[in-house]
Amino acid sequence: MTELSPFETLYDHPHGHDIPLPTPLDQIYGRFSLPKVVDRTYVISNFVTTLDGVVSLNAPGQSGGSEISGNNQHDRLLMGILRAVADSVVVGAGTLRAVPRHVWTSEHIYPALVPAYRQLRHWLGKAEAPLNVIVSGSGEVDLRLPVFQTPKIATLIVTTKRGDHLLHRHEIPPSVGIVSDGAENAVTPTAVLKAIEKAIGRGVVLIEGGPHLLGDFLADRVLDELFLTLAPQIAGRDHTVERPGLVSGHCFAPGDPRWLKLTDVRRANDHLFLRYQI
Ligand SMILES: NC(=O)c1ccc[n+]([C@@H]2O[C@H](COP(=O)([O-])OP(=O)(O)OC[C@H]3O[C@@H](n4cnc5c(N)ncnc54)[C@H](OP(=O)(O)O)[C@@H]3O)[C@@H](O)[C@H]2O)c1
Numbered sequence: 001m002t003e004l005s006p007f008e009t010l011y012d013h014p015h016g017h018d019i020p021l022p023t024p025l026d027q028i029y030g031r032f033s034l035p036k037v038v039d040r041t042y043v044i045s046n047f048v049t050t051l052d053g054v055v056s057l058n059a060p061g062q063s064g065g066s067e068i069s070g071n072n073q074h075d076r077l078l079m080g081i082l083r084a085v086a087d088s089v090v091v092g093a094g095t096l097r098a099v100p101r102h103v104w105t106s107e108h109i110y111p112a113l114v115p116a117y118r119q120l121r122h123w124l125g126k127a128e129a130p131l132n133v134i135v136s137g138s139g140e141v142d143l144r145l146p147v148f149q150t151p152k153i154a155t156l157i158v159t160t161k162r163g164d165h166l167l168h169r170h171e172i173p174p175s176v177g178i179v180s181d182g183a184e185n186a187v188t189p190t191a192v193l194k195a196i197e198k199a200i201g202r203g204v205v206l207i208e209g210g211p212h213l214l215g216d217f218l219a220d221r222v223l224d225e226l227f228l229t230l231a232p233q234i235a236g237r238d239h240t241v242e243r244p245g246l247v248s249g250h251c252f253a254p255g256d257p258r259w260l261k262l263t264d265v266r267r268a269n270d271h272l273f274l275r276y277q278i
Pocket residue numbers: 046047048049054055056057058063064065068091092093094095096098099135136137138139140185186187188189208209210211212213214216244248
């Protein structure tokens with residue numbers, strides 16, 4: 001169980017339909033809604049950033065989201081909800097390299113509420129765990145990592161022709177699928193979504209980063225929503241290390257800016273939890 005205080009809702013402009021959350025998720029998070037989209041995959045994303053826009057400290061052993069959020073428990077609980085409503089969770093290979101022992105399930109991010117997350121997936125008719133999807137151009141991913149070696153978690157690697165060749169030099173664990181549409185360098189977001197649809201059908205896809213992958217999804221305008229946690233930390237930057245913001249590899253403004261619509265603001269102590277429609 002958990003002793004977390006409830007989120008305080010500061011602004012709520014719900015869209016879609018309410019998804020009932022099992023107790024105590026309902027008591028802590030409050031109302032949760034998602035649009036009911038059946039004719040295509042619905043794509044949401046979730047990030048945490050410092051006040052000065054840093055999403056990774058990019059320091060050895062300290063480049064995960066926990067260093068950004070301050071290991072914030074409300075943030076972890078919300079990540080658990082988003083993973084619980086998702087049919088698949090997608091990350092780039094850079095994110096996997098930053099947190100190599102991670103698996104993208106609610107259980108992993110917030111173990112105290114496993115029964116509630118399981119109940120939620122059961123109510124929604126979802127598989128036991130979301131499909132974990134790793135996007136890699138190079139194919140340089142270590143198939144011995146937990147995300148590939150946990151039998152109850154099905155994992156898909158979406159990669160290029162070159163990545164496909166490299167990966168098939170190794171023994172592929174039974175829970176892992178590898179998909180390549182023959183791309184030379186990068187995989188398009190549309191190809192990622194197609195591979196997921198082919199594997200498990202349409203549903204909710206959660207993009208959990210990192211900045212390169214998110215940039216590609218924003219660039220191709222295939223992202224529906226952004227959940228953004230604002231951690232009350234100023235990380236700073238200097239010339240010794242690159243500290244990425246939400247997006248790497250693309251420049252939108254001023255020529256082709258992305259303006260979002262704010263739909264939800266919640267607070268837990270000094271952290272802000274923002275939700276935008278794109
Ligand atoms: N604060 C947060 O909420 C948050 C969330 C996620 C990640 N992060 C942090 O972000 C950092 C990693 O940043 P990053 O930009 O390197 O992350 P990333 O986008 O996860 O990883 C980049 C790598 O992913 C693969 N990739 C991404 N898009 C691709 C595409 N369209 N086609 C083919 N391959 C693609 C490539 O892998 P190959 O190198 O194999 O070609 C690329 O080098 C980590 O420190 C992580 O902890 C923070």
